[in-house]
């Protein structure tokens with residue numbers, strides 16, 4: 430049975446300042462003011478050209494369970510300020526006791542390829558509630574999107590080979606291990622060695638055996654024989670404990686016995702040495718001995734660059750076991766997703782648009798109730814345009830590059846498009862049918878197939894065009910001018 434990982438309330442999984450701001454809104458009587466926040470990132474991880482959105486299912490579990498238990502409230506009651514008096518007054522804790530998410534949440538479906546500055550999630554509702562969600566939503570979405578993206582890169586490198594995720598032992602703690610396995614599967618891995626992730630999410634589990642198995646016997650052949658005898662229907666033998674090519678010969682020996690018993694030697698695993706040379710030689714030995722169906726698993730500190738290089742070198746590896754560099758996103762340990770206020774409803778009922786200024790253009794936020802329109806033609810996706818739902822594009826539309834307004838694109842009314850953000854919560858009620866994990870995983874590959882190969886290359890990828898619809902561009906420019914003049 431698939432179980433939600435965050436089925437217990439994790440409302441205290443946040444930074445203290447979210448609670449102190451919530452208290453501030455409550456004290457000043459502005460808690461119920463309607464606000465809109467966007468969750469987005471500014472730069473692709475791994476110097477890549479795309480990012481895979483992942484984590485929405487965790488966000489849904491988190492919000493469904495969102496409430497402050499008596500135990501949570503007791504803890505908050507114990508917190509004190511610099512004068513040693515309670516930080517929060519009892520009436521605020523009573524308010525938190527009854528608090529449930531009552532707002533609207535739109536999100537890009539998991540498995541969608543996304544780009545800098547596009548909202549992956551948009552939250553609208555009483556400002557106190559929206560504010561309280563910032564840290565938790567970022568915690569869930571940043572990590573899973575990072576790992577799904579890393580796995581999608583591994584998938585590009587491995588092409589049609591099998592990809593196994595072996596990372597649990599090197600993962601960043603328990604939740605890091607479990608959610609990394611989920612995100613890695615979504616991003617393109619075929620299976621995980623992580624049994625709990627297999628149970629929780631319905632991910633296929635696979636594995637071989639460790640060096641310790643071989644070392645616990647007097648010799649390698651005896652170890653292989655005992656393993657095959659124990660489990661003849663699941664035999665992939667690790668051959669590199671002493672001498673890899675001698676190990677392949679020993680595996681062939683037990684493979685012959687397996688065959689006589691009506692089973693097969695599924696694979697051998699190489700975990701050290703020159704994986705190109707050894708896999709080529711191992712392939713020859715296996716083929717000559719009548720084991721063309723036996724797969725060769727390669728592992729040992731692999732990443733997408735090594736997999737690409739090994740394939741270029743003609744390595745005969747069919748199955749890639751990847752751990753540390755995948756689940757820790759080794760070369761970029763965090764996705765810099767942020768959650769920014771974009772609009773507040775004023776007392777008269779109109780939207781007051783909000784923007785965060787910065788000396789760096791990339792850090793200036795975008796105002797508005799944002800939606801992303803993805804335009805496509807017969808070759809695939811062409812460009813993404815962010816617009817304000819309060820002033821939607823009509824007829825033919827101009828999209829403007831936010832960093833160079835002279836770069837503009839025109840889309841006619843008949844250009845095909847899809848709006849990426851879909852309703853997930855309405856008035857606090859879940860209105861979204863969470864897709865099965867396999868359909869999310871397929872979506873990643875369907876999405877990536879629609880982009881030009883230059884966006885998917887590892888070195889200096891082409892930047893996919895993302896711009897602002899012209900009315901939103903004008904709104905943003907006017908706000909920047911207004912704030913700079915203040």
Ligand SMILES: Nc1ncnc2c1ncn2[C@@H]1O[C@H](COP(=O)(O)OP(=O)(O)OP(=O)(O)O)[C@@H](O)[C@H]1O
Nearest residue numbers: 700701702703704705706728729730731735738742
């Ligand atoms: N043909 C190859 N081209 C490029 N890198 C390779 C090749 N073969 C293996 N590697 C990678 O080189 C790195 C180091 O492997 P190396 O053989 O030096 O040590 P090792 O085999 O890991 O030794 P150990 O027994 O300690 O595991 C690993 O990341 C491995 O995946």
Ligand SMILES: O=P(O)(O)OC[C@H]1O[C@H](OP(=O)(O)OP(=O)(O)O)[C@H](O)[C@@H]1O
Nearest residue numbers: 595700728729730731750751752753754
């Ligand atoms: O290399 P990774 O991509 O992280 O894949 C997982 C590794 O975990 C196992 O060995 P472990 O690292 O525990 O020991 P070893 O390095 O001595 O083989 C396995 O043999 C892999 O090499």
Ligand SMILES: O=C(O)c1cccnc1
Nearest residue numbers: 595622635636637638752
């Ligand atoms: O099953 C395996 O071969 C495996 C599992 C975890 C880590 N390394 C290898």
